[in-house]
Amino acid sequence: MTSRKPFLALAVLAALSTGAAFAATVPAAGDAPRPAKLDKNGDGMIDRSEAAADPTLATQFDTLDTNKDGKLSRDERPHHRGGGRGEWMARLDTNKDGRINREEAKADPKFAARFDQMDVNKDGFVDGADRALRMQQHRDAWFAKADTDKDGKLSKAEFDAASQ
Incomplete structure (x- = not known):
């Protein structure tokens, strides 16, 4: 059973890494x-x-x-x-450029209030790049917390402790 944990963790990290690439896409009708x-x-x-x-x-x-x-x-x-993320983003993206600017964000007061927090790269737009950066920050924070001896690597013990 313990041999499955590293594989599961690797799968989770791989999914997190590749998830950003698909975050901005909307599934086709079929x-x-x-x-x-x-x-x-x-x-x-x-x-x-x-x-x-x-x-x-x-x-x-x-x-x-x-x-x-x-x-x-x-x-x-x-x-x-009310739709998933893709539908929600498409609804706000009135000029259909694939990103939400501050003016477009005003259509959703809750989102507008969090716009600065969501615009992680501070380019004035919320888009897939911000989501990818946010995911990277979460992965980095998880790794930093899990790497208790701060050697830049996760031992099996560190990984097991962080995975529980």
Whole structure:
């Protein structure tokens, strides 16, 4: 069982590294929706064990499960309650240049209030580059915290401790 942890961690880090490349893309109309991929038993619902395959969904599961039946119905999933990130960004991006400027952000007061925080590279736009930079900062912070002896490498013990 312990031999699976390094492989799992490597897979997570690889997914985080490549995730930024796909963050700004919107799926084509013919692509299978993400919830269908999570719904392993094909019942149209996503239970807690199925949600575990998506770390973000897993952490939000209890909040999203409004009827507390232990399953996320179509209406409880974020995708069906106003769109996923791609749809949300497309709605704000009125000039369709692939990024949100301060003026466009005003259409969503909550987003406008966080604009400076979201514009990580301080170029006046929120776009895929900011998301990639934010993800890199999170990875770097996780690594720095996990690297307790500050040697620039993670020992098995450091990794195991950080993964729990």
